[in-house]
Amino acid sequence: MPDILVQYEAEIWSSIGETFVMVGVSVLAAILVGLPVGTLLFLCRKDQILENQFVFSSLNLLVNIVRSFPFLLLVVFLIPFTRLIMGTAIGTAAATIPLSIIAIAHYSRLVEQSLLDVPKGVIEAAVSMGASVKEVVFKFLYVEARSGLVLGLTTSIISFISYSTIMGVVGGGGIGDFAIRYGYQQFKTDLMIYVIIIMVILVQLLQFVGTTISRLIDKR
Amino acid sequence: MIKLHKVSKSYSRFQAIKSISITVNAGEIHGIIGASGAGKSTVLRLMNLLEIPEEGEVEVNGQTLTNLHSKELRQARKSIGMIFQQYNLVANKTVYENVAVSLELANFPREERKSRVGECLQFVGLESLKDKYPAQLSGGQKQRVAIARALANNPRVLLCDEPTSSLDPNTTAEILSVLENINKSFGVTIVIVSHEMEVIKSICNRVTVMADGEVYDTVTIKPKRILNTDNSPKYFVEQLTKVGEMDHA
Ligand SMILES: Nc1ncnc2c1ncn2[C@@H]1O[C@H](COP(=O)(O)OP(=O)(O)OP(=O)(O)O)[C@@H](O)[C@H]1O
Numbered sequence: 001m002p003d004i005l006v007q008y009e010a011e012i013w014s015s016i017g018e019t020f021v022m023v024g025v026s027v028l029a030a031i032l033v034g035l036p037v038g039t040l041l042f043l044c045r046k047d048q049i050l051e052n053q054f055v056f057s058s059l060n061l062l063v064n065i066v067r068s069f070p071f072l073l074l075v076v077f078l079i080p081f082t083r084l085i086m087g088t089a090i091g092t093a094a095a096t097i098p099l100s101i102i103a104i105a106h107y108s109r110l111v112e113q114s115l116l117d118v119p120k121g122v123i124e125a126a127v128s129m130g131a132s133v134k135e136v137v138f139k140f141l142y143v144e145a146r147s148g149l150v151l152g153l154t155t156s157i158i159s160f161i162s163y164s165t166i167m168g169v170v171g172g173g174g175i176g177d178f179a180i181r182y183g184y185q186q187f188k189t190d191l192m193i194y195v196i197i198i199m200v201i202l203v204q205l206l207q208f209v210g211t212t213i214s215r216l217i218d219k220r
Numbered sequence: 221m222i223k224l225h226k227v228s229k230s231y232s233r234f235q236a237i238k239s240i241s242i243t244v245n246a247g248e249i250h251g252i253i254g255a256s257g258a259g260k261s262t263v264l265r266l267m268n269l270l271e272i273p274e275e276g277e278v279e280v281n282g283q284t285l286t287n288l289h290s291k292e293l294r295q296a297r298k299s300i301g302m303i304f305q306q307y308n309l310v311a312n313k314t315v316y317e318n319v320a321v322s323l324e325l326a327n328f329p330r331e332e333r334k335s336r337v338g339e340c341l342q343f344v345g346l347e348s349l350k351d352k353y354p355a356q357l358s359g360g361q362k363q364r365v366a367i368a369r370a371l372a373n374n375p376r377v378l379l380c381d382e383p384t385s386s387l388d389p390n391t392t393a394e395i396l397s398v399l400e401n402i403n404k405s406f407g408v409t410i411v412i413v414s415h416e417m418e419v420i421k422s423i424c425n426r427v428t429v430m431a432d433g434e435v436y437d438t439v440t441i442k443p444k445r446i447l448n449t450d451n452s453p454k455y456f457v458e459q460l461t462k463v464g465e466m467d468h469a
């Protein structure tokens with residue numbers, strides 16, 4: 001292993017740990033909130049089973065607003081909100097708040113798109129068999145859209161990693177921040193390049209796993 | 221068994237169904253035929269309230285569906301089976317799971333599900349394919365799975381929207397005899413929408429002819445036997461080269 005990596009090994013590991021915390025919480029938020037929000041976006045559309053113009057337009061607008069913020073501005077804009085919830089706006093834990101919000105907006109849109117790929121007839125068949133909304137969602141929609149949901153989550157996670165690199169501005173740390181502080185600001189270009197290589201490998205791995213899973217569960 | 225009473229349905233400003241009244245008697249195979257856009261599918265979808273009418277009453281199985289709350293309506297739909305031209309199977313479920321899901325929805329006792337799915341698949345002749353996915357089946361086989369799924373909960377009524385319109389003549393004949401068999405063996409009332417005269421003539425007892433969102437006429441007929449057309453390559457060649465029917469234009 002290159003000397004410089006050995007020298008900074010402890011910091012690198014703790015930065016990777018911070019990235020995992022930030023991305024991990026974002027993924028949880030995406031699944032626990034983004035998935036239901038995306039599902040609701042889909043169900044409330046025109047001609048869908050919960051058609052509701054008001055709910056659809058409101059959610060749609062909210063998701064668009066969050067997604068149209070340049071992420072750095074969103075982080076700054078959310079500082080008072082973050083402080084309200086976490087007691088502080090600084091540090092890795094606090095950084096998970098803006099990350100979760102962008103994660104929810106990001107994944108909910110991908111969920112909505114995956115659900116739109118489910119043939120309308122399948123939903124119709126479900127309704128004709130007497131399925132409730134909940135049953136349509138869990139026994140039909142998610143089953144039929146599952147490979148898209150997994151691929152979407154993969155894409156989202158990779159974006160979350162990228163978003164997390166910005167969190168240095170509020171002391172969130174993480175591997176991206178490490179590369180900027182040591183590699184860029186202290187002119188240790190070789191260190192920066194090694195970190196970039198680590199991140200490329202990580203993303204490749206994630207994409208490979210995501211693509212493989214989605215292929216295996218796709219029987220269409 | 222099924223009564224539509226002065227039912228109307230519009231899409232935005234276009235009135236697709238104009239105050240229609242239709243009665244389908246218990247135990248009959250009732251055909252609905254008419255030109256494309258006449259409103260056949262809409263009428264069928266009104267029978268299980270997939271389309272909500274603006275006016276009129278829909279009665280099935282002694283229940284007035286148009287008066288039911290959503291929960292009661294869901295319950296009522298469990299005894300109204302429906303099959304479609306595009307089969308509408310869940311592609312990510314196996315044949316077995318596709319049939320089993322209708323039992324799950326109806327809270328069919330868990331221990332008896334397996335044998336019930338087996339029975340239904342046996343009835344349509346697909347027991348050996350229970351672990352296959354729809355993508356691995358032919359059109360006729362997919363429609364059989366859809367029939368098994370619709371049959372699983374012992375429905376009193378089976379609604380069929382162009383069930384054979386994507387199938388070749390031979391497979392069409394097979395599916396029609398499955399439907400006829402369901403009607404004969406279990407006394408299920410069947411409504412079948414088709415634009416194919418042969419299909420309607422071969423199994424229906426009574427036929428509603430539709431035009432422009434209205435009932436043009438209802439006629440009682442004697443179903444002629446379902447013909448199993450020859451589909452050997454030899455027959456095709458014979459038909460194609462028959463001298464008498466050559467085009468001399
Ligand atoms: N969701 C809809 N929105 C708007 N118009 C519709 C909708 N569904 C049906 N229609 C219109 O209602 C009329 C009747 O449609 P329907 O599908 O019942 O006809 P059909 O007799 O089944 O025709 P086909 O043989 O082509 O299936 C058509 O003119 C159609 O354009």
Ligand SMILES: [Mg+2]
Nearest residue numbers: 260261262382
């Ligand atoms: Mg039609």
